[in-house]
Amino acid sequence: MSEIPLCTIALSSQLPPDEIESLQTSLRMNQFKVQKSTNRVLGVDDLVVIASVVSGAAATAQLVDYGIKVGKAITNWRRKLREKGIEPEGNLEHPKQRPPLDLSTATDKEIEEWLSQE
Numbered sequence: 116m117s118e119i120p121l122c123t124i125a126l127s128s129q130l131p132p133d134e135i136e137s138l139q140t141s142l143r144m145n146q147f148k149v150q151k152s153t154n155r156v157l158g159v160d161d162l163v164v165i166a167s168v169v170s171g172a173a174a175t176a177q178l179v180d181y182g183i184k185v186g187k188a189i190t191n192w193r194r195k196l197r198e199k200g201i202e203p204e205g206n207l208e209h210p211k212q213r214p215p216l217d218l219s220t221a222t223d224k225e226i227e228e229w230l231s232q233e
Contacts, residue, residue, distance in 0.1 A: 124162045127204035141188045186227035
């Protein structure tokens with residue numbers, strides 16, 4: 116199986132570290148590989164979400180399914196943060212240079228659609 120980066124989640128370093136770890140744990144529980152970006156920017160904690168997919172025609176369908184799973188993990192994480200009075204500051208960034216999506220203003224539906232696009 117090949118590994119394909121689905122997205123980069125650029126989170127504000129102002130978020131509590133245990134909340135960032137909570138998102139990492141949720142993604143890993145959904146069978147995603149998560150790693151810190153090597154291209155770090157001051158004030159930002161970058162998480163690269165990687166999916167392992169079978170190459171070929173099935174890969175596109177798999178990536179859409181993985182995108183939906185990542186979207187659900189992120190929307191659940193944002194909901195829990197907001198219940199604690201914490202605003203989820205950060206962006207979703209796509210490896211194919213799609214415009215970034217602001218996690219503090221995007222709706223749950225926008226996040227899931229953004230991640231499920233080919």
